Amino acid sequence: MSADRRRFGHTELPARQEDALRAAIRIEWATLVFLAVTIALVYLVLGNSQAMKAAWIEDLLSLAPPIAFLVAARIVQRAPNRERPYGYHRSVGVGHLVAGVALFAMGAYLVIDSISGLISGEHPPIGSVELFGEVIWLGWLMMGVMALTIPLPIYFGRRKMALARELHDKVLFADADMNKADWQTAVGSIVGVAGIGVGLWWADSAAALFIASSIVWDGTKNLRGAVRDLMDSRARTFDDGEPLPVEDRIIDTLRARRWIADVGVRLRDQGHVLHAEVFVVPRRNRLTLDDLIEARDECIALDWKIADAVIVPVDELPEEVGGAPRDRQSERNR
Template identity: 50%
Template sequence: MTSNSQTAAGSGHDALPDKQSEIMRKAIRLEWISIAIVAAVITMVGLVMGQSQAMRVAWVEDILALLPPIAFLVATRVIRRGPSRDHPYGHHRAIGVGHLVSAVALFAMGALLLVDSAIGLLMVDKPPIGMTVLFGHAIWAGWPMVAAMLVAVPPMVVLGRMKLKLSEELHDKVLFADADMLKADWMTGLATVVGVLGIGMGLWWADAAAAIAVSASIVKDGVTNVRAAVTGLTDARAKTHDDKGPHPLTVEVEEKAREVPWVKEARARVRDEGHVFHVEMFVVPLLGMDPTPAQIVELRTTLEDLDWKVHDVVVAVVDELRPEQVPAD
């Protein structure tokens, strides 16, 4: 006997309770603010970057930093659509697609800049930083570069921390990847300052070395995020927002099901749909017990009440737990 959830998969916004809906609205506002700030930084850095490799790395990174917030805003529009015949689970997975877009951008940016910086170092490319005129005074062109980077760093730190907190509250991996991108952004800014000052001190290689160090860090973050995004889209076990391990709910739903008096065994397949989880709960009743439809519905409701992320639940009553259905850990 199988009981499907009587509630539809619903749109992404329907799935969020009041608290999370308010957090979502806050995240959307924050992303628009982020786009405006990053656009201003791109313009500022573009005006002063000169021939510095590290400055060029920072400028390209700032441009690519626009992708995660744009991906998030697009995904939040897509998840508004409800389920249909063609999309019976709704459009929650748009969050996973947005995560993949952000992750690929992060990796591509790091790889491109790493290769470019390494070539510059091997070719003994000595970036010239001469003099410039500012407000009628001749100054070393490196000072405006350093100033631009130091101005750009604090907003990136603040925005990154805010997005990191919201990503955990919403279980939103796009926001988490965005926060990761901003972390790479401010790290690039500080490394660029070191590289430019190194050139001023006569260390021609400092610029390329700083760019290589930051690019390698960005590549590492990109690989981690791409792996996590692909894993999520291929129906792996649901994990935490930062992909550090299985989500606690994957175990809690099984424990809650085993507390039901008529249940002998229970195992779940929990799939991350974006902000919410789809749960297939396989239960073996006690010998001689034949659960009624009302009891199955009660179990499903109990699981859905466990946490707002447990949004779409299917309860299947089986005579035994087969490995192909629920493999052992």
């Protein structure tokens, strides 16, 4: 193995995933630069608009996923050791959890703040500023700045979504989801500020409530996914849409071996890579070490994400991997 190849722990990435990782790192740095500029510009035209304040806070929160990804991308490269026998891949899940908590907490605060503004009937004033010798309504600057922040998040989100699928990276997927929320937030802010301009005082608070609800929804989704993974729930695709197809591929591949009567698989999602526990019911009582080694190697060769596999010969499959319920197993044993 060449020393300059990218790794996830002791897993050397195939060329396609290595290119995807390099691209993901580049685009996350570009995202941070874009967000730094956006945060500064939005702050300069913030005024008293609740929608603009919510959009600015969301831009600040948008820093969390790319930072979490870049930190995790470095940490997961460390090889497993005695203290960390499964490697450092859980750092991805920790970053995912931190981002989810931050989004949910701040979103909940903004929801309460926006609702209180609607109930109290606040009429946020938007004044005028002098620019190049001309006095102009600040709302035009607000809407102009927010319009400028729409195109890049659309591009970033689509690109990151494709890379997240390639790398099986849920933090990158969460960031792509945040980019979608970013441009929708910009549109909502423009509507809110324009509403104030035409005399609809409640439009600003309503837009802020829409933005805050979007933040809460993103936080809830990320929290749910992060907790699922940290509790070793059934391994699912990068978007939590369905169980990983590689589980069925392992079962079909090993069932084709003559000495195996039945197979059950338990996959542990470590972050980018998987640890597979494969339970096999042998047709014969005597197994050789070569049988088990060949079965293990065949599992690992199926997908680059399978970092290691353990083959466990059993007389009956455990219930959690498709075996009979335990009470029925106990009856048969008696």
